[in-house]
Amino acid sequence: xxxxxxxxxxxxxxxxxxxxxxxxxxxxxxxxxLNITVAGFFMRDIGKVTVDINLSALNFAGLLLIFFVGxxxxxxxxxxxxxxxxxxxxxxxxxxxxxKYFGIQFFITASLMLLMVFSCLTVALLLxxxxxxxxxxxxxxxxxxxxxxxxxxxxxxxxxxxxxxLTSSSLITLIFSLATYVAGVTIEExxxxxxxxxxxxxxxxxESLKSFIEVISWVVPNFAAFxxxxxxxxxxxxxxxxxxxxxxxxxxxxxxxxxxxxxxxSRREFN
Amino acid sequence: xxxxxxxxVLFVALVLYCLLLPEVWVSREQVxxxxxxxxxxxxxxxxxxxxxxKGILADFLFLKTATFIGGRGGAGQPLSxxxxxxxxxxxxxxxxxxxxxxxxxxLAAGLLSWDxxxxxEANRLLKKGFHYRTFDWRLPFFIxxxxxxxxxxxxxxADYIMTASQLPNSPAYLPTLGARLAYYGGKSxxxxxxxxxMIADTDDALLRRRLELRLLALERAxxxxxxxxxxxxRENRLPAPSELVELGYLPELPPDxxxxxxxxxxxxRVFSTSRFVVVDSNRDNAVEE
Numbered sequence: 001x002x003x004x005x006x007x008x009x010x011x012x013x014x015x016x017x018x019x020x021x022x023x024x025x026x027x028x029x030x031x032x033x034l035n036i037t038v039a040g041f042f043m044r045d046i047g048k049v050t051v052d053i054n055l056s057a058l059n060f061a062g063l064l065l066i067f068f069v070g071x072x073x074x075x076x077x078x079x080x081x082x083x084x085x086x087x088x089x090x091x092x093x094x095x096x097x098x099x100k101y102f103g104i105q106f107f108i109t110a111s112l113m114l115l116m117v118f119s120c121l122t123v124a125l126l127l128x129x130x131x132x133x134x135x136x137x138x139x140x141x142x143x144x145x146x147x148x149x150x151x152x153x154x155x156x157x158x159x160x161x162x163x164x165x166l167t168s169s170s171l172i173t174l175i176f177s178l179a180t181y182v183a184g185v186t187i188e189e190x191x192x193x194x195x196x197x198x199x200x201x202x203x204x205x206x207e208s209l210k211s212f213i214e215v216i217s218w219v220v221p222n223f224a225a226f227x228x229x230x231x232x233x234x235x236x237x238x239x240x241x242x243x244x245x246x247x248x249x250x251x252x253x254x255x256x257x258x259x260x261x262x263x264x265x266s267r268r269e270f271n
Numbered sequence: 272x273x274x275x276x277x278x279x280v281l282f283v284a285l286v287l288y289c290l291l292l293p294e295v296w297v298s299r300e301q302v303x304x305x306x307x308x309x310x311x312x313x314x315x316x317x318x319x320x321x322x323x324x325k326g327i328l329a330d331f332l333f334l335k336t337a338t339f340i341g342g343r344g345g346a347g348q349p350l351s352x353x354x355x356x357x358x359x360x361x362x363x364x365x366x367x368x369x370x371x372x373x374x375x376x377x378l379a380a381g382l383l384s385w386d387x388x389x390x391x392e393a394n395r396l397l398k399k400g401f402h403y404r405t406f407d408w409r410l411p412f413f414i415x416x417x418x419x420x421x422x423x424x425x426x427x428x429a430d431y432i433m434t435a436s437q438l439p440n441s442p443a444y445l446p447t448l449g450a451r452l453a454y455y456g457g458k459s460x461x462x463x464x465x466x467x468x469m470i471a472d473t474d475d476a477l478l479r480r481r482l483e484l485r486l487l488a489l490e491r492a493x494x495x496x497x498x499x500x501x502x503x504x505r506e507n508r509l510p511a512p513s514e515l516v517e518l519g520y521l522p523e524l525p526p527d528x529x530x531x532x533x534x535x536x537x538x539x540r541v542f543s544t545s546r547f548v549v550v551d552s553n554r555d556n557a558v559e560e
Contacts, residue, residue, distance in 0.1 A: 048330075
């Protein structure tokens with residue numbers, strides 16, 4: 001347990017030292033600044049636009065952190081063969097997987113918490129500038145939506161760990177994780193589109209394709225379950241059951257991925 | 272390359288860049304003014320392509336649509352039928368991506384009925400909005416206005432105004448307006464109240480300018496309508512517009528700010544040949560303000 005915690009701390013420190021972090025933070029700050037400029041272009045829904053841009057900037061920064069920094073935190077160990085050094089320590093392979101996962105999770109959480117402070121400052125500033133155009137805005141719902149961005153990124157970190165345990169190249173991990181993310185954010189729309197009357201009229205959609213999509217919808221994580229942007233943007237109340245289901249789904253899916261990654265990684269041979 | 276050469280070359284390149292850049296913008300402006308209305312990806316696909324960022328895609332598409340309308344207006348070009356179809360399709364996609372987004376409905380209410388002459392389309396969009404924004408009194412108010420002013424369905428208009436009056440934060444005068452609508456029907460004076468509220472509720476400079484011009488035109492129509500009412504009471508006949516001035520009912524006939532001619536209708540209403548769109552004599556057709 002102690003070894004796992006040490007590995008998590010080392011992974012976290014390694015991530016924080018990465019220079020890409022500054023670039024990503026600057027990009028996010030630029031997006032927050034852009035928000036202040038662009039908000040005035042809209043008629044009434046300045047609050048909605050502010051929340052949209054802030055949550056998208058946080059989400060985008062999180063994705064960049066995972067794909068450009070997070071992936072390297074584990075995949076490079078295997079890529080550069082430094083894994084041999086780590087595994088020679090009194091640390092089981094499952095503990096290695098969990099240590100790396102929690103390290104990446106801490107890193108993503110700490111980095112985004114910092115960006116969230118700037119995000120809140122931007123929202124507060126615009127709230128001061130346009131107090132009449134934040135109809136229904138609620139800090140509570142805004143924080144709920146932000147929390148679920150974290151949950152989504154934690155799940156994506158588990159996806160990265162899973163593919164890192166399978167492959168021996170950080171590039172392949174990146175490609176697989178990116179593909180899973182794209183499939184995960186779009187699968188819900190595809191599934192619901194296939195259920196519409198419009199799709200039923202389009203005879204070109206074969207039964208086999210529908211079955212394939214059905215299988216995919218069971219396999220890839222449905223990232224749309226963690227999207228509460230619309231509710232935050234318009235201050236719409238969120239059902240507690242929905243929050244519990246989404247949170248439970250994220251935790252369970254991440255746990256399954258980590259268990260699978262541990263199983264695969266335990267049987268893996270390194271040359 | 273030696274450093275001695277690179278600085279003058281960099282300087283020349285920067286000067287050339289500064290000379291060329293304005294040309295690029297001029298050329299782009301020309302291209303944009305000539306370009307046909309674009310294709311908008313149907314919402315079934317844009318929802319997927321948004322990659323989980325439907326809200327921000329809706330914001331971007333709204334800005335693009337508003338810029339398209341503003342660009343045509345800025346260049347003094349009327350929006351063609353095809354352009355309006357593009358605007359309607361865009362507003363449909365935007366409200367599919369985020370049905371709670373109120374700005375597209377405000378734009379639909381302000382432009383589709385007045386400028387495009389498509390109050391049915393405006394009402395379809397507004398009803399879609401009211402399905403989601405059940406708390407927003409403005410949507411039934413706009414629907415009611417379209418039924419009142421454009422579709423001349425005073426009963427339905429009164430129903431919508433009454434619905435709006437029951438929603439939170441609605442103005443105190445709405446129940447009176449609803450009752451007045453049901454009683455008086457299509458008098459221009461009733462339209463004034465609607466327009467004044469729309470202007471108070473609009474922050475967009477382009478939309479506001481258009482609405483203010485219409486308010487001015489309607490105010491003048493109301494002045495003539497009132498004089499016409501007095502004339503009919505005393506003389507028991509319909510006058511020619513010039514008679515109102517000659518017989519002292521009006522100090523002067525106020526000009527239609529859109530450049531049209533006033534026509535007095537037997538039902539006591541005043542109509543303008545401009546139909547409240549700016550008349551461009553050079554092109555012999557109506558140009559939207």
